[in-house]
Amino acid sequence: MARSQWGSRLGFILAAAGSAVGLGAIWKFPYVASQNGGGAFLLIFIGFVFTLGIAMMMAEMALGRAAQSGAVGAYRKMGGKNWVWVGYMGVLVGFLIMSFYSVVGGWTIAYIIKSVTGEVISADAKHLGSVFGSFVSDPVQPLVYHALFMALTVGVVLGGVQKGIENLSKFLMPALFVMMLVLIARGLFLPGALDGVAYFLNPDFSKVTGKTVIDALGLAFFSLSLGMGAMVAYGSYVSKDTSIPGSALWVVSLTTGVCILAGLMVLPAVFAFGFDPAAGPGLTFITMPAVFAKMVGGQLFAVVFFILLMVAALTSAVSLMEVVTSFMIDEFHMKRVPAALSMASLMFVLGVPASLSLGEWSGYTLFGKGVFDLLDYTTSNILMPLGGVLLAILAGWKIWPEIHAQLGGDRGERIVWMPAMKAISCFVAPALVGVILVYNNL
Numbered sequence: 255m256a257r258s259q260w261g262s263r264l265g266f267i268l269a270a271a272g273s274a275v276g277l278g279a280i281w282k283f284p285y286v287a288s289q290n291g292g293g294a295f296l297l298i299f300i301g302f303v304f305t306l307g308i309a310m311m312m313a314e315m316a317l318g319r320a321a322q323s324g325a326v327g328a329y330r331k332m333g334g335k336n337w338v339w340v341g342y343m344g345v346l347v348g349f350l351i352m353s354f355y356s357v358v359g360g361w362t363i364a365y366i367i368k369s370v371t372g373e374v375i376s377a378d379a380k381h382l383g384s385v386f387g388s389f390v391s392d393p394v395q396p397l398v399y400h401a402l403f404m405a406l407t408v409g410v411v412l413g414g415v416q417k418g419i420e421n422l423s424k425f426l427m428p429a430l431f432v433m434m435l436v437l438i439a440r441g442l443f444l445p446g447a448l449d450g451v452a453y454f455l456n457p458d459f460s461k462v463t464g465k466t467v468i469d470a471l472g473l474a475f476f477s478l479s480l481g482m483g484a485m486v487a488y489g490s491y492v493s494k495d496t497s498i499p500g501s502a503l504w505v506v507s508l509t510t511g512v513c514i515l516a517g518l519m520v521l522p523a524v525f526a527f528g529f530d531p532a533a534g535p536g537l538t539f540i541t542m543p544a545v546f547a548k549m550v551g552g553q554l555f556a557v558v559f560f561i562l563l564m565v566a567a568l569t570s571a572v573s574l575m576e577v578v579t580s581f582m583i584d585e586f587h588m589k590r591v592p593a594a595l596s597m598a599s600l601m602f603v604l605g606v607p608a609s610l611s612l613g614e615w616s617g618y619t620l621f622g623k624g625v626f627d628l629l630d631y632t633t634s635n636i637l638m639p640l641g642g643v644l645l646a647i648l649a650g651w652k653i654w655p656e657i658h659a660q661l662g663g664d665r666g667e668r669i670v671w672m673p674a675m676k677a678i679s680c681f682v683a684p685a686l687v688g689v690i691l692v693y694n695n696l
């Protein structure tokens with residue numbers, strides 16, 4: 255049976271961008287950039303994205319199309335028995351990410367409601383900080399929303415409404431884009447906002463440490479959905495005559511664009527309202543309401559913003575859930591419904607301590623990190639870069655002719671960037687990521 259395919263190149267790009275653009279760009283990027291001193295972090299992040307990021311994006315999509323199967327099958331088919339572990343690792347990473355991703359997804363739902371009730375429409379930084387703080391540290395509330403977000407994700411994966419979601423995101427993604435532009439425009443006119451712009455855009459290299467570098471690397475993988483097989487699966491549905499390099503460039507540029515817009519949206523507000531740039535995971539949630547409070551019709555903007563954020567998170571969550579679910583179906587011959595339900599339940603359960611670690615269980619730590627931070631750190635800053643390196647080695651050293659052909663090399667024309675792609679796969683990615691991982695974790 256022929257493998258089903260994306261309707262068009264645009265459909266493919268939008269689906270892949272739907273996986274990539276999500277909480278990584280809008281929730282995580284602003285606070286991690288802000289914690290790491292702003293401008294220098296942004297430059298390093300962009301550096302990674304347009305070298306390793308684009309190369310690994312192409313390699314994953316090429317691997318998927320060459321193998322005509324998702325990650326585990328692709329590694330098995332193209333790499334042989336010893337490589338199948340890389341695929342398994344990707345499934346594990348998807349599982350781990352989804353467990354805390356759904357917690358944050360739940361926050362977006364809660365904030366839709368808090369915007370409707372008006373609880374978060376305020377320009378008082380202290381009030382907004384304490385609303386967020388007491389919400390996430392509550393032992394019950396965030397778990398309810400976590401369950402709700404998980405159920406929504408399963409609903410989409412099982413309801414066969416993926417197509418519907420894809421069609422929906424054709425409208426919602428541009429809407430999100432426009433919304434961010436409006437918010438940036440409003441934010442920039444707030445007194446003090448330009449300090450935030452300067453913080454975000456002026457690199458101060460004296461602030462760069464090993465942590466800055468690994469955070470930038472980890473965030474690049476996380477926000478591009480790389481290093482765990484999601485893009486391998488998406489690549490397997492790409493038709494022969496769609497150009498992978500062009501599509502990959504689109505996905506990477508769109509996602510990076512949203513990251514930068516998110517920075518421009520959040521950081522000026524941080525400075526204008528006197529929030530702490532190092533505030534951490536609450537940053538987007540506590541600063542944006544302050545901007546809404548200063549807008550005509552701010553409450554409506556708030557509701558729409560959090561709905562768009564939730565949908566962006568949902569399209570990413572669907573790709574995480576899909577990796578795990580299709581693994582259970584392909585490898586254990588489970589049926590789709592029990593596969594998705596059982597995995598979602600397990601992810602929900604793991605998300606519970608993650609959520610509690612931001613409140614009552616904050617005392618329980620390992621290597622100085624609670625469960626939430628531990629899940630986030632291990633997946634983004636260790637396992638995804640590791641998955642990326644292994645993929646690079648496979649692509650560059652073992653199956654280069656196939657990858658080369660998938661990327662358009664089979665047409666016999668000279669492609670200027672191809673030697674760079676090969677060099678990144680064979681040498682740059684393994685050496686660079688290897689050094690960063692060892693330096694930061696040993």
Ligand code: PHE
Pocket residue numbers: 273274275276277278279351476477478479480482484567570571573574
């Ligand atoms: N890229 C998604 C985001 O930034 C998260 C994600 C990671 C999704 C890995 C799929 C796979 O929100």
